[in-house]
Amino acid sequence: MGKRDRQGPRPAYVTLRDLPGTRLMFWVVGECPYCAERHLHPAGNLRTADPGERLGEHTAPCDPTLTYELQLPPRPKKKSGKQARRKERREGKAPALDELSWDDE
Numbered sequence: 001m002g003k004r005d006r007q008g009p010r011p012a013y014v015t016l017r018d019l020p021g022t023r024l025m026f027w028v029v030g031e032c033p034y035c036a037e038r039h040l041h042p043a044g045n046l047r048t049a050d051p052g053e054r055l056g057e058h059t060a061p062c063d064p065t066l067t068y069e070l071q072l073p074p075r076p077k078k079k080s081g082k083q084a085r086r087k088e089r090r091e092g093k094a095p096a097l098d099e100l101s102w103d104d105e
């Protein structure tokens with residue numbers, strides 16, 4: 001029953017990017033839950049940092065009174081994904097680059 005007055009941090013889905021030519025990584029919020037803009041959060045140095053440690057609650061850059069929780073986006077469901085991929089292969093399409101980059105260290 002009505003506990004809606006107190007808002008917890010909203011989830012913000014991120015992808016990990018590195019800056020070409022550097023060893024810096026960033027978590028990129030593709031669409032901020034508050035302002036729908038893109039935000040970047042430094043995730044540290046490729047060699048020394050564990051970017052996973054930077055996930056979790058952060059202040060939203062667009063509003064210092066709000067926080068959001070950096071999370072990895074839910075993966076697509078395996079069933080349909082497998083079929084779609086098989087179909088793509090049959091049609092001669094390359095797999096999505098986004099998907100390939102996930103298993104990078």
Ligand SMILES: [Zn+2]
Binds near residue numbers: 036
């Ligand atoms: Zn924002």
